[in-house]
Amino acid sequence: MNIRDFKERLFTEGTKAGFTDMEIFVSNSSNFRLQVFNKEVDNYSLSQIRGISFRGIYNGKMGYAYTEIADDESITFLIENAKANAEITGSTDDIPIYEGSPSYPEVIAYNEDLNNISVEEKMQFTFDLEAEALKLDPRVKTVNYCIYSDGEGEIYIANTKGLEQSFRSNMAYCYVSVVVQEGDSIKTGGRLAVGNNWSKFNAAALAKEAVEEGLSLLDAESIESGKYPIVLRYDVAADILGTFCVVFSAESVQKGLSLLEGKLEEKIAADIVTLLDDPLLENGIASQPFDAEGVASKTKAVISDGVLKTFLHNLKTAKKDGVESTGNAYKGIKSPIGISPTNFYIQAGDKSYQQLLEEMGEGLIIISVQGLHSGANPVSGDFSLGAYGYYVKDGRIQRPVDQITIAGNFFDLLKNVVAIGSDLEFDSSGVGSPSLLIKELAVAGK
Amino acid sequence: MLSQELINNVILAALSTGGDFAEVFVENTYANSIKMLDGKVEDGISGRDFGVGIRIFQNLRSVYVYTNNIEPNNLIRVAKEAASALQGNPTVHDLVLNRVTVENNHPIQLYPKDVSKVRKVELMSLAHNVVSNYDSTISQVEIGLADTEQHILIANSEGLFVEDQRVRTRLMIQAVASKGNEKQSGFYGPGRHAGFEIWDQLDVEHYAREAARTAVTMIHADHAPSGKMPVVIDNEFGGVIFHEACGHGLEATSVAKGTSVFTGKLGQKIASDLVSAVDDGTIPNAWGSLNIDDEGNPTQRNVLIENGILKSYMIDKLNGRRMNMAATGNARRQSYRYAPTSRMTNTFICNGTSTPEEIIANTEYGLYAKYMGGGSVNPATGEFNFAVREGYLIKNGKIDKPVRGATLIGKGFDVLLKIDMVGNNLARGQGMCGSISGSIPADVGQPMIRVSELTVGGREEA
Numbered sequence: 001m002n003i004r005d006f007k008e009r010l011f012t013e014g015t016k017a018g019f020t021d022m023e024i025f026v027s028n029s030s031n032f033r034l035q036v037f038n039k040e041v042d043n044y045s046l047s048q049i050r051g052i053s054f055r056g057i058y059n060g061k062m063g064y065a066y067t068e069i070a071d072d073e074s075i076t077f078l079i080e081n082a083k084a085n086a087e088i089t090g091s092t093d094d095i096p097i098y099e100g101s102p103s104y105p106e107v108i109a110y111n112e113d114l115n116n117i118s119v120e121e122k123m124q125f126t127f128d129l130e131a132e133a134l135k136l137d138p139r140v141k142t143v144n145y146c147i148y149s150d151g152e153g154e155i156y157i158a159n160t161k162g163l164e165q166s167f168r169s170n171m172a173y174c175y176v177s178v179v180v181q182e183g184d185s186i187k188t189g190g191r192l193a194v195g196n197n198w199s200k201f202n203a204a205a206l207a208k209e210a211v212e213e214g215l216s217l218l219d220a221e222s223i224e225s226g227k228y229p230i231v232l233r234y235d236v237a238a239d240i241l242g243t244f245c246v247v248f249s250a251e252s253v254q255k256g257l258s259l260l261e262g263k264l265e266e267k268i269a270a271d272i273v274t275l276l277d278d279p280l281l282e283n284g285i286a287s288q289p290f291d292a293e294g295v296a297s298k299t300k301a302v303i304s305d306g307v308l309k310t311f312l313h314n315l316k317t318a319k320k321d322g323v324e325s326t327g328n329a330y331k332g333i334k335s336p337i338g339i340s341p342t343n344f345y346i347q348a349g350d351k352s353y354q355q356l357l358e359e360m361g362e363g364l365i366i367i368s369v370q371g372l373h374s375g376a377n378p379v380s381g382d383f384s385l386g387a388y389g390y391y392v393k394d395g396r397i398q399r400p401v402d403q404i405t406i407a408g409n410f411f412d413l414l415k416n417v418v419a420i421g422s423d424l425e426f427d428s429s430g431v432g433s434p435s436l437l438i439k440e441l442a443v444a445g446k
Numbered sequence: 447m448l449s450q451e452l453i454n455n456v457i458l459a460a461l462s463t464g465g466d467f468a469e470v471f472v473e474n475t476y477a478n479s480i481k482m483l484d485g486k487v488e489d490g491i492s493g494r495d496f497g498v499g500i501r502i503f504q505n506l507r508s509v510y511v512y513t514n515n516i517e518p519n520n521l522i523r524v525a526k527e528a529a530s531a532l533q534g535n536p537t538v539h540d541l542v543l544n545r546v547t548v549e550n551n552h553p554i555q556l557y558p559k560d561v562s563k564v565r566k567v568e569l570m571s572l573a574h575n576v577v578s579n580y581d582s583t584i585s586q587v588e589i590g591l592a593d594t595e596q597h598i599l600i601a602n603s604e605g606l607f608v609e610d611q612r613v614r615t616r617l618m619i620q621a622v623a624s625k626g627n628e629k630q631s632g633f634y635g636p637g638r639h640a641g642f643e644i645w646d647q648l649d650v651e652h653y654a655r656e657a658a659r660t661a662v663t664m665i666h667a668d669h670a671p672s673g674k675m676p677v678v679i680d681n682e683f684g685g686v687i688f689h690e691a692c693g694h695g696l697e698a699t700s701v702a703k704g705t706s707v708f709t710g711k712l713g714q715k716i717a718s719d720l721v722s723a724v725d726d727g728t729i730p731n732a733w734g735s736l737n738i739d740d741e742g743n744p745t746q747r748n749v750l751i752e753n754g755i756l757k758s759y760m761i762d763k764l765n766g767r768r769m770n771m772a773a774t775g776n777a778r779r780q781s782y783r784y785a786p787t788s789r790m791t792n793t794f795i796c797n798g799t800s801t802p803e804e805i806i807a808n809t810e811y812g813l814y815a816k817y818m819g820g821g822s823v824n825p826a827t828g829e830f831n832f833a834v835r836e837g838y839l840i841k842n843g844k845i846d847k848p849v850r851g852a853t854l855i856g857k858g859f860d861v862l863l864k865i866d867m868v869g870n871n872l873a874r875g876q877g878m879c880g881s882i883s884g885s886i887p888a889d890v891g892q893p894m895i896r897v898s899e900l901t902v903g904g905r906e907e908a
Contacts, residue, residue: 085489
């Protein structure tokens with residue numbers, strides 16, 4: 001059944017069943033994924049998926065249900081189950097269904113050019129990526145991951161209060177990881193590229209970066225335990241920011257799970273730190289003109305020159321705090337409304353990577369951390385993570401370092417940012433950071 | 447769910463470019479989950495997953511495509527698009543599908559969809575009340591109830607056409623005890639391949655009391671010691687170590703590519719003589735049981751290890767081709783969104799002859815791990831680490847004081863060889879197992895076992 005016909009029938013039947021307001025949130029996506037191993041296609045998959053999420057207010061309480069198929073049975077299923085779920089819900093928080101914002105920004109996140117790339121070209125690119133990596137150096141033993149994937153999606157939201165909006169985006173990524181070996185030393189190096197601009201996918205350059213990183217780590221050793229100045233490479237800084245971004249959610253604050261409670265308009269970071277949530281970024285990974293409740297997107301500074309300016313809100317948390325929603329409602333097809341950042345990043349500074357090293361003088365560059373899910377506690381801000389990178393002296397890389405842990409506290413880290421690089425990059429979820437020079441972190445090694 | 451004629455045409459379309467095997471998997475799943483926090487329902491969500499997965503082989507090459515647009519024209523188009531990844535001329539031109547009837551070993555008396563949500567909440571409230579009334583240190587209680595009813599249809603180019611259903615129900619009880627700024631938790635998550643009738647047969651109050659007791663015991667416990675010592679791991683969910691550290695290494699997924707330490711070891715001694723282990727997907731109404739696996743083969747009882755000797759791997763169709771061995775009824779997937787691969791069902795170490803009392807009495811000093819928590823394993827090296835949820839010191843053959851924060855560190859194949867006592871109180875516990883074909887329900891299990899030496903803690907500086 002056509003989704004608009006489905007919606008009309010669903011809302012008609014829902015009204016008969018006693019729902020006052022109702023909404024559907026629909027996600028359509030198609031994906032392509034190719035993995036190459038040893039000059040052969042190891043994995044080839046295609047998908048096209050639709051999910052329909054329904055929520056409605058029954059006797060003043062919200063009930064949820066979802067389906068992947070728009071047939072007659074699903075209409076009955078959604079209404080009966082959402083009603084039963086509303087009836088058992090103990091929460092009486094007043095969650096509104098939104099009539100829509102007066103206007104919506106224009107957001108570009110779809111690149112038609114990506115559709116013109118044939119499967120043959122994508123295959124050739126992926127084979128090239130593996131071949132380039134293998135031929136660069138005899139110490140490259142195997143390319144353990146060589147993946148190209150792309151996809152597009154459309155979000156459609158409509159409700160009985162008159163809201164009806166849709167939005168389309170597309171994205172591609174590729175990832176190459178190599179295993180290099182010299183003597184007993186075995187290391188890996190990897191590179192990820194994300195975007196919807198095919199011309200930026202350069203197999204030779206990506207393979208070279210991955211191989212060089214792997215080779216640069218051979219014969220790494222641990223280092224004396226102690227406190228060191230640290231450069232967090234852009235991707236590591238984004239990993240850490242992404243892990244702790246939940247502390248900026250008003251939901252966490254209201255539940256007493258964020259130490260930022262009561263700190264609005266206070267200085268929580270170094271003066272040079274500005275943290276943005278920007279859903280309007282052109283071709284950004286998490287760009288969108290409206291959020292999961294249909295609230296118009298807008299760019300905001302969460303931290304401006306070190307001062308905490310706002311939390312991220314949906315309609316429910318905004319109402320509780322007496323403020324406006326920041327347009328950060330998030331919803332999966334199978335989950336209730338929550339809060340999520342969009343393109344969430346620390347604004348780039350003006351220092352080159354080399355300048356950061358020179359400013360550090362002696363210290364460590366961290367290029368990878370492990371154990372973010374078990375070794376980081378967003379409630380306390382504490383983290384203790386396996387890590388590797390390089391030892392730097394006199395502003396120059398001296399040798400690779402592994403088998404260390406770095407430990408610190410996210411809230412202290414924000415205050416201890418000494419300098420910010422110009423090399424802002426985003427990860428595959430839309431979190432981004434430039435490389436950051438941190439005053440010091442505790443390093444456990446030898 | 448889909449007509450036999452349409453499926454026939456989809457399979458032929460999938461084989462139009464020289465594929466030598468094609469399979470269609472159709473799924474219609476109803477799911478409910480309810481979360482209760484401190485006695486109030488936070489949210490209930492119900493849903494319906496519906497989709498089709500098409501898989502094509504050409505020798506060892508495999509292509510997978512899935513969709514939930516089931517318009518006949520779209521399915522044919524999608525099958526052809528998948529086939530375009532392969533090159534060759536069709537070798538199969540017509541196909542006769544033979545409908546097979548599955549013998550149901552897992553009777554369902556009360557389908558979850560026929561039980562009102564109010565009644566489900568009553569069950570959850572019962573568990574909540576037992577936990578919250580257990581002790582004044584209990585500070586938070588979270589109860590989850592989940593049920594699924596999965597209808598599947600599997601057809602393939604070998605003529606198979608079979609339909610089946612899987613109904614599962616699970617209760618998750620989490621208790622948190624607090625003292626000052628400290629928090630400790632206890633957990634119990636009983637589940638079955640069964641309907642709601644199971645809650646009349648299982649003792650829900652017992653599970654709730656155990657979760658509460660663990661949290662309260664641990665909040666008063668001292669820190670665990672570090673070092674190498676004998677470790678006694680109790681039955682039921684204690685089997686998680688065998689599952690993670692050995693079971694995954696016996697899956698063809700890793701054996702076929704040579705990345706498992708157990709590759710090429712059939713017929714060899716890999717465990718102590720006391721150890722026999724089984725993967726059995728046929729146990730009536732067990733959490734990890736299935737009538738047929740996700741390739742349509744009947745599940746079976748596979749003896750993995752017999753008196754220390756490696757007897758069998760767990761094998762799916764594609765890896766069976768790589769290994770030149772027959773499939774063992776272990777192909778599983780979370781949903782139509784995943785191609786199936788070899789996975790565990792209900793995997794456990796078999797009963798030995800010692801009583802639990804004898805095992806403790808014969809241990810002069812060591813750690814007794816009553817309940818295990820989560821952990822992880824590096825598949826390339828076999829190194830694992832697991833948290834002990836409820837642990838005690840053993841001194842002079844007696845269980846001494848409780849200890850918290852213990853982790854167990856070791857290598858899978860070392861541990862198997864170091865098992866020096868096996869109890870006679872086999873029991874199974876329920877878990878969700880995550881791997882490349884998604885998250886699937888699986889039972890782990892064992893009787894009480896003793897490992898002669900394991901590293902406990904490991905936080906001390908080397």
